[in-house]
Amino acid sequence: MALCAVAVMAQERTFGGYTLPKECNQAFVVSPDKEGYIAELVSYDGESEQREFFARCTIGYGGTAEPTAKREGDGKSPEGVWALRRGLCYTKDFESAFPVEQYDENYMWVEEPESADYNTLVRDPMPDAKGDRLWARRNTQFRNIVVVEYNTDPIVKGAGSAIFIHAWRSEGKPTAGCVAMAEEDVRRLIERLDPKLNPHIVILGK
Numbered sequence: 001m002a003l004c005a006v007a008v009m010a011q012e013r014t015f016g017g018y019t020l021p022k023e024c025n026q027a028f029v030v031s032p033d034k035e036g037y038i039a040e041l042v043s044y045d046g047e048s049e050q051r052e053f054f055a056r057c058t059i060g061y062g063g064t065a066e067p068t069a070k071r072e073g074d075g076k077s078p079e080g081v082w083a084l085r086r087g088l089c090y091t092k093d094f095e096s097a098f099p100v101e102q103y104d105e106n107y108m109w110v111e112e113p114e115s116a117d118y119n120t121l122v123r124d125p126m127p128d129a130k131g132d133r134l135w136a137r138r139n140t141q142f143r144n145i146v147v148v149e150y151n152t153d154p155i156v157k158g159a160g161s162a163i164f165i166h167a168w169r170s171e172g173k174p175t176a177g178c179v180a181m182a183e184e185d186v187r188r189l190i191e192r193l194d195p196k197l198n199p200h201i202v203i204l205g206k
Contacts, residue, residue: 013044016204018081026197028084028165028189030057030077030179031204036172039181041192053192057181061174064205070151070160070177072113077177077203078160083149084199087190088121090138098193100144105135109162119151119161132162141166144186146193148179148201165189165201179203 013020015029025044030037041053062075070078087100088107110117112130125131134142146165160177168180179201193199 015202018079018202018204020081020200020202021198024081024198024200026194026199028053028193028199028201029204030059030201032206039179039185041189043194043197053189055181055185055188056172057179057185058168058172058174059179059203060177062177064203065160066205072111072158072160073176074160075174075176076160077175077179078148078150078163079203079205080150081200081202082163084146084165084193084201085149085195086147087193088134088142088145088147090134090143094187094191096190096193098146098190098195098199100190103134105133107134108132109134111161113158113161118157119155121147141169141180143167143183144190146186146190 020027027042029042030039037057037059039055039057040051043050043052059077060075064079065076067078067080070076087098088103089100092100092102106124108122108125108129108131110120110122110129110131148163150163151159164178166178166180167183167186
């Protein structure tokens with residue numbers, strides 16, 4: 001499944017069988033190659049395209065799951081096309097048009113399927129809440145995050161939560177379902193994402 005295999009027909013842009021929404025003019029494409037996974041940012045202006053970002057990346061240790069097959073805790077990244085609308089950061093020391101919210105020690109992304117707050121970002125969660133305490137990894141993987149809007153609207157209980165683009169723990173190390181790459185590449189991506197272009201991520205399986 002080659003990254004360069006992009007079909008453009010009647011302004012329909014397709015990657016590996018997944019079609020971008022018509023209003024999407026920027027795609028962050030995550031696809032397999034012989035060495036693992038690569039990521040590329042493609043922006044469109046009418047029928048022309050500009051490839052402006054390339055990076056080595058990793059996905060979930062379980063590989064990928066088709067959109068309706070992903071489950072909480074399966075270690076798989078969700079295949080498909082998902083919106084990129086917001087980011088999170090520990091401290092923002094760069095400029096970007098892409099909206100990024102600074103978090104503190106009180107933020108949690110809830111991962112408990114039975115919770116009413118499942119797969120949402122919560123400030124001041126209940127003491128027994130289960131999820132990702134972003135603050136705990138503020139100096140490592142979660143210094144800068146792009147939220148992948150997978151299973152966020154609507155939210156399906158148990159279908160998977162907290163899918164991000166973030167820095168990898170170590171080079172090439174797989175994740176629990178997110179897309180990870182070098183920290184400098186995460187930052188470069190945030191600097192280049194343009195909300196006016198309605199960016200989406202495309203995650204392709206092998």
